[in-house]
Amino acid sequence: MDFKSILVSWYLENRRDLPWRHTKNPYYIWVSEVILQQTRVAQGLSYYQQFIKSFPTITALAAAHEDSVLKVWQGLGYYTRARNLHKAAKLIVNQHDGNIPEEYNELIKIKGIGAYSAGAIASFAFKKAVPAIDGNVYRIIARIFGVFSLPTSAQGKREFFQIVTDLMDKKSPDTFNQALLDFGALQCVPKSPKCGDCPFQQYCYAYRNNMIDSLPVKGKKLVPRHRYFTYLLIRYGYYTFIYKRQSKDIWHSLYEFPLIETDKEVEPIELHKNDQWNEWFGCEKVTINYISDEFKHLLSHQTLHTRFVIVKIDSIPPKLTSECTMVPTTEIDNYSTPKLIDNFLAAEPATKYFLSTHDKK
Numbered sequence: 476m477d478f479k480s481i482l483v484s485w486y487l488e489n490r491r492d493l494p495w496r497h498t499k500n501p502y503y504i505w506v507s508e509v510i511l512q513q514t515r516v517a518q519g520l521s522y523y524q525q526f527i528k529s530f531p532t533i534t535a536l537a538a539a540h541e542d543s544v545l546k547v548w549q550g551l552g553y554y555t556r557a558r559n560l561h562k563a564a565k566l567i568v569n570q571h572d573g574n575i576p577e578e579y580n581e582l583i584k585i586k587g588i589g590a591y592s593a594g595a596i597a598s599f600a601f602k603k604a605v606p607a608i609d610g611n612v613y614r615i616i617a618r619i620f621g622v623f624s625l626p627t628s629a630q631g632k633r634e635f636f637q638i639v640t641d642l643m644d645k646k647s648p649d650t651f652n653q654a655l656l657d658f659g660a661l662q663c664v665p666k667s668p669k670c671g672d673c674p675f676q677q678y679c680y681a682y683r684n685n686m687i688d689s690l691p692v693k694g695k696k697l698v699p700r701h702r703y704f705t706y707l708l709i710r711y712g713y714y715t716f717i718y719k720r721q722s723k724d725i726w727h728s729l730y731e732f733p734l735i736e737t738d739k740e741v742e743p744i745e746l747h748k749n750d751q752w753n754e755w756f757g758c759e760k761v762t763i764n765y766i767s768d769e770f771k772h773l774l775s776h777q778t779l780h781t782r783f784v785i786v787k788i789d790s791i792p793p794k795l796t797s798e799c800t801m802v803p804t805t806e807i808d809n810y811s812t813p814k815l816i817d818n819f820l821a822a823e824p825a826t827k828y829f830l831s832t833h834d835k836k
């Protein structure tokens with residue numbers, strides 16, 4: 476089978492017209508690939524355009540404050556991608572004079588650039604013959620060639636990398652890699668691939684052996700963790716309280732409201748018995764204005780059962796101000812917050828009981 480010819484012929488007829496395909500600017504290519512790693516093209520497009528508009532060059536990105544980078548990223552999820560992109564941009568400006576290296580082996584040394592991004596930048600921008608392997612590529616190769624190694628294992632990664640390197644069109648590695656990505660996104664999709672009109676059908680190991688659902692091999696499924704969040708939207712006149720998440724956990728560096736996390740569901744009217752509540756408020760009078768229903772927010776391997784509780788206080792509890800920042804409620808929108816909070820702030824209860832209340836202080 477002439478793998479690359481079949482693939483490229485398919486690509487020339489079916490390829491997607493995407494803005495970053497019309498540029499050789501390595502910075503634009505890098506940004507687009509990072510955005511697309513865990514995001515569908517339809518959703519990623521507007522973020523890509525906004526990101527490039529806000530930080531038109533790698534120097535502009537490196538000079539930006541992390542909060543403004545996260546603000547542009549807000550709603551896209553997997554915020555580690557944005558933080559790594561930002562860190563790597565600073566490093567490239569400081570150590571490479573702002574010039575993104577051309578070679579895969581140089582790119583991969585930069586903290587924040589992974590194997591996939593390094594392959595994508597080197598091949599798409601500089602036409603270097605190196606694979607850019609993401610989940611699409613693992614799936615295609617495992618199915619067509621009957622590769623049973625686990626793509627997430629070190630040995631599996633090496634094996635897939637070698638297979639793709641051997642298959643590559645060394646003269647047009649950019650077209651070859653893009654063709655693989657599009658083939659995985661459009662034809663050999665995870666569920667119900669379009670085998671009926673697939674040009675690889677007669678060669679495909681998974682199709683011939685009825686093993687499409689078994690390839691690629693999947694690792695053990697992680698049991699999702701359940702967490703119980705109660706966010707306190709505190710009204711103190713024109714002000715409220717927020718803080719920046721610092722722990723090595725979800726949403727690092729994003730802002731949120733004071734959070735009470737428990738290992739099981741807690742009734743909001745019982746909150747006054749909670750240790751964290753007592754630490755923050757002590758004997759201060761706290762009036763509960765609104766209690767939301769429970770929202771279930773799904774993250775990879777975590778389910779967050781969340782309630783928002785709007786409360787009013789008449790004086791500032793010292794412990795609360797030592798841990799949180801007091802900000803005008805109307806300025807909340809200036810801070811990058813997780814999508815879960817964003818969604819709640821856009822809904823009617825928040826507008827009615829929180830954002831539009833301007834008690835004079």
Ligand code: SF4
Nearest residue numbers: 663668670673679682
């Ligand atoms: S025949 Fe089906 S499983 Fe095999 S490569 Fe084509 S679309 Fe994928």
